[in-house]
Amino acid sequence: MNKYFIHSLSSNSDDVELHHYVDGAYKSKKTTHLDSVSEFIDPDSDIFYFVPSSQISSIKISINDEESNEAIKARLLSDLDDYIVSDISQNDIFINRNPDLALLINDKYLSDISQSLKSTGAKIHVYPEHFIAYIRSKSSILKLYDRYIFSFDSAEGFSETEAGLNKYLDLLNKERSDYEPRILIEDKTLIKNFGDSNLDYVGLEELHSGFAKEHLTLPNLFQTNFSLNYLIKRFQINKLDIALAITALSLLVIYPLSSTYINNNYANEYKNETINLFKKINPNIKKVVNPRRQIDEIIKSYNLSEDNRLDISGIESIKRLDIPEITKVNLNVDNSEAKLTLSKLGSAQYKFLINILPQSNLVLLNEDIETKDGKVSGTVLIKFAI
């Protein structure tokens, strides 16, 4: 299983670093632009994208079990009017229970990330980047690329560049004096500020591995809005599949349409021919409404016998008996029997003839034959099974 962990190289740019793992084993690392990630990622992969925590407002909230997410959002918006700098309506709000947390992120910023990731067709997870430290240790500090990432007990987090670090640390000391983070990277400024009793140096690979195992308890910021292109990529639907699907759907529509058209044409043809039959019987007939009743009335008016035989039974069978050694065929049409006179028909041929009689709807009634020098002569009586 392919897994890609994607980090922004800078909070203000779309350059990203892809870390590729196959079945948990590190494979490669690549730097690219966010819009180009689809060139490196297959649809059967899992993507973990980490949004710089400076782009996200993470707020600890208290949640009653019975309170709906919509009610929590409404309460949050009224409480935090002044807190959020950007227009509140331009933010997507994610509510997470256990840990109880609200995450606010600019919807366009998130949407742009989602769009780029959707082009891969992979299974997408989007998380604030401080979660990667939070999974390791709730209160912790990590440094990735140009920024320090702070994670707090409540799953809140923030990231700050090196330039603003001292200012942020001062603020932290004032606002969260009890903050005792684990230091996950070797950094003199952090050790100076928090002491060296809580050092837990860890590599990025190990953080990725831990995150992949435990991320399910955290809120995924990827919104699975309907996107045909994403679904096509996700399920690896190629042009042939689409062509086959369109063909199948077209057939589903064309079949009843064409069959109905053909059936109606044939039905009209039968109707016209029925009218023509009536016109041949009587040219004055203008309208045929109930053909069966009308023809019965005509037959009745001519005072015809009901049982009028139309077929000569067995006449077609004469063709099957067209063998030089059958010198005479006497077909009795009335009782559907035929007397065959044979003259020197080879015995093998005779056996074959007798064997194929049932297949020709003929039944052997009687045989009066004699075999001489392997030749059969005499008479055979057969019946036509109608």
Place this chain on the structure above:
Amino acid sequence: MKEFFNNLQSRERNLIILLVSIIVLGILLSITTNLYSNLKDSKLRLASQKSDYNYVFNQAKGLSLDLAQKNFELNSKDVLLQIEKLADSYQLINYSYQINNSELEIIYILNDLEPSLLFINDLVSLIGLIPGSIEVARLNEIKRFTLTFSI
């Protein structure tokens, strides 16, 4: 429109997508049901028209034979002349007929079986009678046919 859609809450977007999907599915289902219902109707109509045609055809054929038979009873000389012309058109060899004891016997020679059987069918249409017996006697490639009708 797209901007309006994007500005909606996620819940509202999902509801709209669900609603549109249901409407589209409903329309597709309705169209498909209608198409297949029309197909079923057309099959029934075809079966009915075909059955009516076959019924009328068989009855008309019976009527035709009956009329031909009556015509033969009333104008047997004319009909026998017509049979002779028919025999000429089929190029029958040694065509002859005789009427004995309410029986019409027609004898001819024709080597090909297929046209001979066609001749018998045309003959039946002309006189409106089915032969009681058909005898095919064969000597090498020569086939002599004897048809016997009860009149």
